[in-house]
Amino acid sequence: MAHTQNNNPLLTSFQLGPLTLPNRVVMAPLTRMRASMPGNVPQPLNAEYYRQRATAGLIIAEATPVSPMGYGYYATPGIHTKEQAKGWLPVTQAVHDTGGRIFLQLWHVGRQSHPDLLPGNAQPVAPSALSSGSFAVTAEGVKEHPLPRALETAEIPAIVEEFRIGSQLALEAGFDGVEIHGANGYLLEQFTCDGSNIRNDQYGGSLENRLRFPLEVTKAVASVWGADRVGYRMSPSGMFGGMEESNRLRTFSTLATELNKLNICYLHIVEPRVMGNEDLEEPNTDLTSGKFRPYFNQAIISAGGHDRASGIQWLENNECDLVAYGRHYISNPDLVERFAQNVALTPYDRETFYGGDHRGYTDYPFLNQED
Numbered sequence: 001m002a003h004t005q006n007n008n009p010l011l012t013s014f015q016l017g018p019l020t021l022p023n024r025v026v027m028a029p030l031t032r033m034r035a036s037m038p039g040n041v042p043q044p045l046n047a048e049y050y051r052q053r054a055t056a057g058l059i060i061a062e063a064t065p066v067s068p069m070g071y072g073y074y075a076t077p078g079i080h081t082k083e084q085a086k087g088w089l090p091v092t093q094a095v096h097d098t099g100g101r102i103f104l105q106l107w108h109v110g111r112q113s114h115p116d117l118l119p120g121n122a123q124p125v126a127p128s129a130l131s132s133g134s135f136a137v138t139a140e141g142v143k144e145h146p147l148p149r150a151l152e153t154a155e156i157p158a159i160v161e162e163f164r165i166g167s168q169l170a171l172e173a174g175f176d177g178v179e180i181h182g183a184n185g186y187l188l189e190q191f192t193c194d195g196s197n198i199r200n201d202q203y204g205g206s207l208e209n210r211l212r213f214p215l216e217v218t219k220a221v222a223s224v225w226g227a228d229r230v231g232y233r234m235s236p237s238g239m240f241g242g243m244e245e246s247n248r249l250r251t252f253s254t255l256a257t258e259l260n261k262l263n264i265c266y267l268h269i270v271e272p273r274v275m276g277n278e279d280l281e282e283p284n285t286d287l288t289s290g291k292f293r294p295y296f297n298q299a300i301i302s303a304g305g306h307d308r309a310s311g312i313q314w315l316e317n318n319e320c321d322l323v324a325y326g327r328h329y330i331s332n333p334d335l336v337e338r339f340a341q342n343v344a345l346t347p348y349d350r351e352t353f354y355g356g357d358h359r360g361y362t363d364y365p366f367l368n369q370e371d
């Protein structure tokens, strides 16, 4: 069946907690490494970029560290200083002025870091002293992640507190809600999975213990925002950042069940056909978003490898409630309008994904500019 503007499910509204989204097209969180340095503060160029994309049903702004120890990439914006919160204000204002809604993705990279990016050239921290085997992006380019230091039990509450304070600053910065970054091999997922967490205190060992830190973070964030403005991103099939997990279905369905009990407004699931920012030739598991429906009653966002047709199909099959687009949103600021008109998308340029200036950032064309 051809989908016109009137029967395209991507273009139907959706009630997400207290927010009415005009459509089901979500802008996925996208690290673009274009904050002002030093200080990791958002700048006017970032406000322009998000303003251009404000017709999305929901924008999830790029991963944003809540801690000076949470950085893994140069020039990413943070949310642990007042100056950063002030820098985000024009971003949220620009999106709201254009009729949009914007969440902030709260981040701590854990072991996926490098001393160059950390205060006093500190050693990165993680649940256990196990290397990711992967790379950080520093001011001098790509550098291998060193072996992290295992966090002391007594240090963990302070990181939970950093998530709470980051949530408070995000509130002051005018966001509509926050997404907890529990995906892609970063700190929360490092605690969650048994390949990266071999602790023997209350934060490791049993599944219940491995989920303790992610759930403590979620409760702390919800204490600021109210659960109905908090989402959680997970990658049940994730291998990015050297992730390993011996029982993915059990681990992530239990996480989904526990998050469901906390009544957060959505679960954002990265599909098995992508890894980080790339497509896989073959999906590495069968853990698609629809598999988590039985465990989670609120909204499910599916991300990874979607185009217009797959978004429509997945909504019609009730695999998910909302569809997130990453790479297509980089190169198509008016993605919703393009889906409405069913016209070709502008291809993205990988060269300008990370860092640089307005080129490959705010200069992708809108439909009416191409005539």
Ligand SMILES: Cc1cc2nc3c(=O)[nH]c(=O)nc-3n(C[C@H](O)[C@H](O)[C@H](O)COP(=O)(O)O)c2cc1C
Residues within 6 Å of the ligand: 028, 029, 030, 031, 032, 062, 063, 105, 181, 183, 184, 233, 270, 274, 276, 277, 278, 303, 304, 305, 306, 324, 325, 326, 327, 328, 353, 354
């Ligand atoms: C340039 C780039 C930056 C990304 N940054 C983030 C990020 O900050 N947080 C996150 O959870 N995922 C990030 N991702 C993953 C995307 O959110 C998304 O899951 C992935 O691109 C697959 O979706 P797509 O096929 O629609 O691009 C990034 C991907 C790309 C291409």
